[in-house]
Amino acid sequence: xxxxxxxxxxxxxxxxxxxxxxxxxxxxxxxxxxxxxxxxxxxxxxxxxxxxxxxxxxxxxxxxxxxxxxxxxxxxxxxxxxxxxxxxxxxxxxxxxxxxxxxxxxxxxxxxxxx
Amino acid sequence: xxxxxxxxxxxxxxxxxxxxxxxxxxxxxxxxxxxxxxxxxxxxxxxxxxxxxxxxxxxxxxxxxxxxxxxxxxxxxxxxxxxxxxxxxxxxxxxxxxxxxxxxxxxxxxxx
Numbered sequence: 001x002x003x004x005x006x007x008x009x010x011x012x013x014x015x016x017x018x019x020x021x022x023x024x025x026x027x028x029x030x031x032x033x034x035x036x037x038x039x040x041x042x043x044x045x046x047x048x049x050x051x052x053x054x055x056x057x058x059x060x061x062x063x064x065x066x067x068x069x070x071x072x073x074x075x076x077x078x079x080x081x082x083x084x085x086x087x088x089x090x091x092x093x094x095x096x097x098x099x100x101x102x103x104x105x106x107x108x109x110x111x112x113x114x115x
Numbered sequence: 116x117x118x119x120x121x122x123x124x125x126x127x128x129x130x131x132x133x134x135x136x137x138x139x140x141x142x143x144x145x146x147x148x149x150x151x152x153x154x155x156x157x158x159x160x161x162x163x164x165x166x167x168x169x170x171x172x173x174x175x176x177x178x179x180x181x182x183x184x185x186x187x188x189x190x191x192x193x194x195x196x197x198x199x200x201x202x203x204x205x206x207x208x209x210x211x212x213x214x215x216x217x218x219x220x221x222x223x224x225x226x227x
Contacts, residue, residue, distance in 0.1 A: 004158075033214055033215075035217075042200075042217045042218060042219050043159070043215075043217040044217070045216070048214060092158050094158070096213070101161065101164065102164075102208045103161040104151070104159070104161065104215055105158075106158025106159050106160075108158055109156075109157075109158055
């Protein structure tokens with residue numbers, strides 16, 4: 001299993017500012033994934049954070065808006081830059097743990113409100 | 116990854132079995148069927164997965180049709196704590212390197 005700690009759990013930010021979300025895992029993992037969940041919607045993958053290389057972004061998401069760092073095998077950050085009210089969402093970090101289930105684990109999420 | 120189709124919402128009486136269907140008619144031979152659920156204000160939680168055989172664990176049972184084009188998640192004795200959004204996902208298993216593609220899911224409400 002894996003325990004994921006995300007910080008902050010929630011924040012209210014002014015438009016035009018940036019917020020960095022941290023994700024700490026209690027074991028080493030190859031890839032970490034960042035998702036966004038807009039109000040009342042399903043989860044959408046933003047990017048895959050690769051250790052030692054640049055993140056891989058999904059269609060519709062760009063590095064300038066959502067820069068990601070992955071300095072080691074247990075930690076990653078996602079920054080939401082130049083925020084607007086449309087960025088108000090829950091942001092979730094996820095990892096997969098190899099084994100019988102190849103199961104994904106998720107953090108509790110960061111609830112972001114942009115005013 | 117193949118797409119899945121699930122009913123938008125379902126109700127089930129407490130103590131009864133909850134049967135959640137999922138259609139995945141374009142599933143490939145190497146793709147597994149995974150189920151996750153998301154309880155309000157929490158991250159998604161793994162429930163069960165299977166390739167072609169029926170599977171059972173402490174949480175649920177998974178029934179996959181012989182042609183693998185659909186499946187059913189069964190919660191045998193639903194409780195109020197099972198109220199959540201349930202996601203059916205088909206995906207390859209790639210040593211922890213495979214992203215998950217979430218559909219809209221089924222919002223299951225357990226009625227007292």
